[in-house]
Amino acid sequence: MFAKATTNLVSEIDAGGSLIAVLRLNDSDKLSPLALVIKRNRFWFWQRPKYLPTGFTLNDLLTGDQTIEPVVKVSDFLKYSGTFGDKKGGSLETGVGVANVALEGRSSSKLQSSFGSLRKEELDVRKLLQDSKDKRLDLEHDLMEQVRERRRRVCGLVKERVSTVQECVVCEEVEDSGTCSGLLSVLTPAKIKVSVKQSGNLEYDSNVSLTIPADTTLLYSIIELEVKTKGQYELCLLQDLEGGFESDSDSVDTVEKGELITVSMGTVHSHKGPLLTDLEGVHRQLSPLACETAGTRTALLQRLSELMEEQVARDHVEQALEDLCSGVTPDLGSLGEDLKAQVTSFLQLLPRADTTHTHTHTPLLTATHLLVSALDEMSDEALSALSALSCCSPLVLQALQQLVLKLASEGACSPIDPALAQEEVFQHVERLFAASAVNLIREAGTLKTGGGVLTGHLPLVMGIAVTGLAALGGSG
Incomplete structure (x- = not known):
């Protein structure tokens, strides 16, 4: 509070x-x-x-x-x-x-x-x-x-x-x-x-x-x-x-000082770059999530849904993943027993990622870190709506991802996917977009944004989160 x-x-x-x-x-x-x-x-x-x-x-x-x-x-x-x-x-x-x-x-x-x-x-x-x-x-x-x-x-x-x-x-x-x-x-x-x-x-x-x-x-x-x-x-x-x-000052880490950029999406994007270009890079970065077994994807999706409502645990999971991606062994010794168990149990969901050593940096680890970081950046209201949508069918998550891409490229989507058109689901979609600084307008079977093509920090974070959850909820 x-x-x-x-x-x-x-x-x-x-x-x-x-x-x-x-x-x-x-x-x-x-x-x-x-x-x-x-x-x-x-x-x-x-x-x-x-x-x-x-x-x-x-x-x-x-x-x-x-x-x-x-x-x-x-x-x-x-x-x-x-x-x-x-x-x-x-x-x-x-x-x-x-x-x-x-x-x-x-x-x-x-x-x-x-x-x-x-x-x-x-x-x-x-x-x-x-x-x-x-x-x-x-x-x-x-x-x-x-x-x-x-x-x-x-x-x-x-x-x-x-x-x-x-x-x-x-x-x-x-x-x-x-x-x-x-x-x-x-x-x-x-x-x-x-x-x-x-x-x-x-x-x-x-x-x-x-x-x-x-x-x-x-x-x-x-x-x-x-x-x-x-x-x-x-x-x-x-x-x-x-x-x-x-x-x-001579560190090769480009985010040590000055402008914050990332080199891990294949090409370097400034934060002022087009949202659609960034989301295309995000999709490639998150693709390892979709390659995991159905059991692993289901377990990760369930745990991430819980982390959406547990800010303290989410913060520490994000920090542990950042440490691993930076080549640093996470320091969990200062955490209470319950919190340490939460972080450890999440890390153990990542197969082939030995989280006790720093030399086993895997694409899955990076993809998971990207997704958790996006969730940690979202507001409580956005997480509440996204949590409700993540509990829906995989078709809802896939349709939501396509909606974000359409709005980022054209500013409108027509027709509305039937998986999103259900009134109860659409209410959560509106909440999510509103909490991400997007005024979503529904007119005659078309969805469009009040400001045209999606741009900005909050829509990008929402796009990352939606793309990652859709990858986990897919049938591949």
Whole structure:
């Protein structure tokens, strides 16, 4: 719930900007100005970076007795509020993104949703720049050694953070049933609502609630470091500059620094390339999935359907697969027993892939990593719709793949495949496309997109996921 609330806040106030949502409440106190955050650039060019708070500050990593006293400006940021509600047995006109959607349902709630007043703390970067002259990082510090050992890792410092001023409550309310017309076809199964506690009292009707204390970090931004071979460092002052380790600058790994691309699809594609061209490369990359036995494909499809609803396990499976594809043995020792068993059991589904050694990199391993990475990049709403479709017949998955290709090449598909035309199935298709930033329009037996031919990051991720699942669900 906390991650959904902070992610929604970023999308409302700084979509495409530099602010990063705090995804775990436990990380909040690790994000004071000058705190060290590791940016993990990803394996595939279309993956967004992940940010890992460390609990260390810049001063913890400086050599000798050197320290830097940060100068921080504190100011009021904004007041975030809104009203949410629906009426029992009635309807409500509300907004979802840029679209208006008519809702009907049997549940009833009305709640003033608000984080209240938010405070911003901003580091004086000019002062930090002056204080950083002649300072050096201890490259023999355990954390620095571990970061340098792992590829595609960049060190960053928290330069600003946005936090709560007063206590507030995040509530998750599950809708029992409902229908929806317009851009979407069914109600989202859960709503995340946030409300400030006034005088210690709050009235709400919710299945689950989480109290967020005052002074909890919700959002932050970082300034990346370019670390020299002897420990000197430079601040990347421009937003389009990326940090890294100078010692890795000659690495053959093209995603170590700079523009993220992938060379494993046969030809190098920039992220600005045509979606259809990328999907054709994706189809070749995922083809090993279709060559496995029916038993292996069924087991993988079942486990992937479960991972769509298990974010933590999905994250660790994706990381283990990335390690194997990068020639690194996965480190599962820090995982709890249940989580370790989940990751291990998934890896054991991959025949001829000895996941205890790094020299047995197989096309199946790469294909599985590509598919899991796409699933890990999708929103909860998109995964919910895709999970429902993956439980349908193989014909549905094959028809869905063809629909994506048609929309990517022509922007329209006619006639609608009978496997997708069933009302219950089509509702999930609409949900999937809407959650992937595609306005799907159905007119006289034709499906087309509101913006013409499919383009962009989210449609590509959806296309990868659909292609991979269709390969597993095929009869080959």
